[in-house]
Amino acid sequence: MAIPKPSIPKGTRDFNPSQLAKRNYIFDTIKRVFRLYGYQQIETPTMENLSTLMGKYGDEGDKLLFKVLDSGDFTKGVDMTNTNTPKLATQLCGKGLRYDLTVPFARYVVQHQSDIVFPFKRFQIQPVWRADRPQKGRYREFYQCDVDVIGSTSLLHEAELIIIVAEVFKQFGTSVTLKINNRKVLFGIAESIGYADKMVDITVGIDKLDKIGLDAVNEELMGKGLTQEAVNALRPILELSGTNSEKIDQLRTILSASETGQKGLDEMAQIFDYAEKLGVNGMEIEFDLSLARGLSYYTGAIFEVKANDFVIGSISGGGRYDDLTGIFGLTGTSGVGISFGADRIYDVLEGLNLFPAEAGSTTDVVFANFGEAEMCATLPLAQGLRDSGVAAEVYPSNQKIKKQFDYAEAKGATYLVFIGENELVEKVATVKNIVTGSQENVSFTDLSNYFSMIIK
């Protein structure tokens, strides 16, 4: 019987060496920047108790949780004929796969609160799983990369996260715009036109302005129950323009009656001031009233990052939350965080050809193999290269040189070194640069020096 070619579950991926090297380049860059600002990495388990996860992502989220069957006799004490399958699932499965990094982080903070010195600046880079319908760019297993500081209300952290974003994308060599808004300002807008309870509808409306135009937005808002008067009052807000500080100045007047709105504007002014003092490395920061972000737990600043030279959704986003850990019984710990979208950043860097060449290569030098005696002479030379930090391989068998050449190329090596019969006698290696095609003779004793000078 023929064995069928194996496959992997839909929506999941293997990462081959080249893809993984590029992903690692992304994560390593981000980690390096995080560390410069004193953020510390943690990891949480892949499986959480299902009770930790259920009810945290809405009804739809509950359905999208991957649930892990209990070990042993999972039917024990369970009515297996129960036709309420969501309920039955929770009886068969005590554990589920991590759905995001936010809820496990909140759980971690509450569970380990007595060991944590606050403010707790943490980052976390781990995969998450969602039983979503897979489609282009949407996977059932994907990495999240979150950075948060919890246990401090200082707006310095908002500014720090903005600078981190600027620094990360500067290192990637790609131009981005950080859009920032504030939930308190959004509330102030809703409040000042008399519809504090319709903040979400109004924000959605503002968000559509670019796409459908002012009249259509007004119509939609009136459909949601806003009066003509309220819609008219919204108009100057929708047409707000100018620099960030000009926007703040105009909003000061417009939102003069809203205490919350004024508080939001104070926050924005303070964040811009701190960010300027830290230096934003030329990244554009745009106070964008149409930025809403779906997550209901945000209470202050909200962020989103867009690539300027590549068409794709937001590549990073986050905001301030005042009560993330409340779901686990610890109230009053404000925090702010931002998440980097690794898959989209990958697409941007790939699309703009911004991955450094090294990210794809794993070997610097391959020594060709001309037979047992030659190979044995090669071994200590290859080892000398490694001792100097140069990644080197000895091709393991005496194959046709074409095959060895292809191998070196596939590994991303720049150099193929020939040590044949003549070279062995002369103690001089023939070094071929397989990118340029040029060739040089280098004595055995100079070899590791030669390469360690070229390859850093």
Next chain:
Amino acid sequence: MAIPKPSIPKGTRDFNPSQLAKRNYIFDTIKRVFRLYGYQQIETPTMENLSTLMGKYGDEGDKLLFKVLDSGDFTKGVDMTNTNTPKLATQLCGKGLRYDLTVPFARYVVQHQSDIVFPFKRFQIQPVWRADRPQKGRYREFYQCDVDVIGSTSLLHEAELIIIVAEVFKQFGTSVTLKINNRKVLFGIAESIGYADKMVDITVGIDKLDKIGLDAVNEELMGKGLTQEAVNALRPILELSGTNSEKIDQLRTILSASETGQKGLDEMAQIFDYAEKLGVNGMEIEFDLSLARGLSYYTGAIFEVKANDFVIGSISGGGRYDDLTGIFGLTGTSGVGISFGADRIYDVLEGLNLFPAEAGSTTDVVFANFGEAEMCATLPLAQGLRDSGVAAEVYPSNQKIKKQFDYAEAKGATYLVFIGENELVEKVATVKNIVTGSQENVSFTDLSNYFSMIIK
């Protein structure tokens, strides 16, 4: 209603910043060495099709697989009253969590064979899951760290892996012994005393020699059906001593009648020769006939690494296999690999106090906060440090200095920098080394130079 303090599933772990920094130190060290030898990293999905995993780890292994409930109506077409729960589990669950890295690697090689240039030198560092009973040192989620080369029969790879082991543990600063044996030699021994079919029993017997003594071993073997004559014939093998090459010489004679045994001895001699040419950095390599290793797929050399100065099971192990991918329909691809036990290595380095101090620290310098004006002046200075590669934090609020000091200490920072009213006027910071207690004045303009000289 009080919310119960959250917890995580038994046998799983949170890793706090200090633990994770130490684990990353282990993985980073290992990765750096792997890369010098041209090994490439891959990753495979957390979930595999259950059919990929079932039957690959024996009946016991099938039970220990974590199975993931199908999404949607998982009861559809399933007889839920089936009391054969293992069977029922496979009907409810199409996917399972990765149990080791070996089977997914074999699956990967077969699935992507047309894209792979062989020999394929890969490493993989990912968690695996087993529904084992948790106990001290045994977890339900733990990392494996595997390095393999597949698609080459060259014994150079065995030697390379030995050198990699030597190099890794040299970098960890811990003394280890690599024990090596060969399945062909073990078969040769069994064959030469007339019990080729009892290789495993005989190996287990040899393994117990140290613990229970020669007489008890002989008794046990005769209990397994060996004749007195066979047991007598085994005696010189059990009492074999001397250097590795002396052991090979003696076995040449003892196993003169076994072609397979001679082949195994040829391999051992060749491996030792290659390893010597590559240089083993002082690590002891011991040809140990009592080394068996359980996994039935090994066909040539087998390895195990023991810490010399710390009592713990083997911290690394592996061997040559000739048909790992056969289970997925690709035959004739020989490979050899070794796995590093991250949790045990962690225990060894922790127990011997070998983690470098940096592994636990995440921030170099904390700037104390004496109020808004002082903090604002501090921000560009902190940024200057970061631009020079020094991890710096500004404490976010004007708290009691004791609290700020405790924070700096908890972050593993060496320096606490004071910029108060006076410092602000003089433009000179007070730099306190919180390890030694010494204090220095450094002008604002010299600050980033000062720290980038000290902190590399």
